[in-house]
Amino acid sequence: xxxxxxxxxRTVFDTQVAHQLLVPELAKTGTGLSxxxxxxxxxxxxxxxPRMRRFMKTPHAWATRPLPAYVLEYAYNDVIHLPRLATxxxxxxxxxxxxxxxxxxxxxxNILNQQLSMDEVARAAGGR
Numbered sequence: 001x002x003x004x005x006x007x008x009x010r011t012v013f014d015t016q017v018a019h020q021l022l023v024p025e026l027a028k029t030g031t032g033l034s035x036x037x038x039x040x041x042x043x044x045x046x047x048x049x050p051r052m053r054r055f056m057k058t059p060h061a062w063a064t065r066p067l068p069a070y071v072l073e074y075a076y077n078d079v080i081h082l083p084r085l086a087t088x089x090x091x092x093x094x095x096x097x098x099x100x101x102x103x104x105x106x107x108x109x110n111i112l113n114q115q116l117s118m119d120e121v122a123r124a125a126g127g128r
Contacts, residue, residue: 014106015082018089021102037081040088048074 019036020027026039034045047053052074055061067075093102 011103012106013086013090013103014109015085015089017106017109018086018093018102021098021105022089022092022096033078037085040085041081043081046074046077 015033015036016031019039020031023039026035029035034047037043037045048055048070051070055068055071061071089102090099093099
């Protein structure tokens with residue numbers, strides 16, 4: 001879809017991959033956005049409650065238009081902290097001198113058809 005409107009994605013930075021590489025000992029407790037936001041920004045991420053859980057279980061729910069207000073709020077809350085989180089993760093990776101590794105794993109995980117499994121990310125993190 002992005003190509004149709006003239007947008008080309010050149011780089012993807014995945015906060016989940018970065019988190020797992022930066023704190024591999026926490027990978028077992030969870031690498032979802034809630035855990036990542038809690039660890040790096042000390043935020044409690046609202047998962048949207050029962051209404052949002054029902055929505056997420058509905059096939060093709062995200063294709064519904066217009067999206068309900070509570071869904072838009074959920075999506076907003078999912079992305080509003082990402083720029084700050086990315087800055088912190090990139091800075092920490094740079095401090096630990098693993099920025100290239102973090103970026104390479106992020107790109108492989110996201111752009112190259114997810115050829116890098118999360119288990120491989122965990123192994124790479126444990127290999128330092």
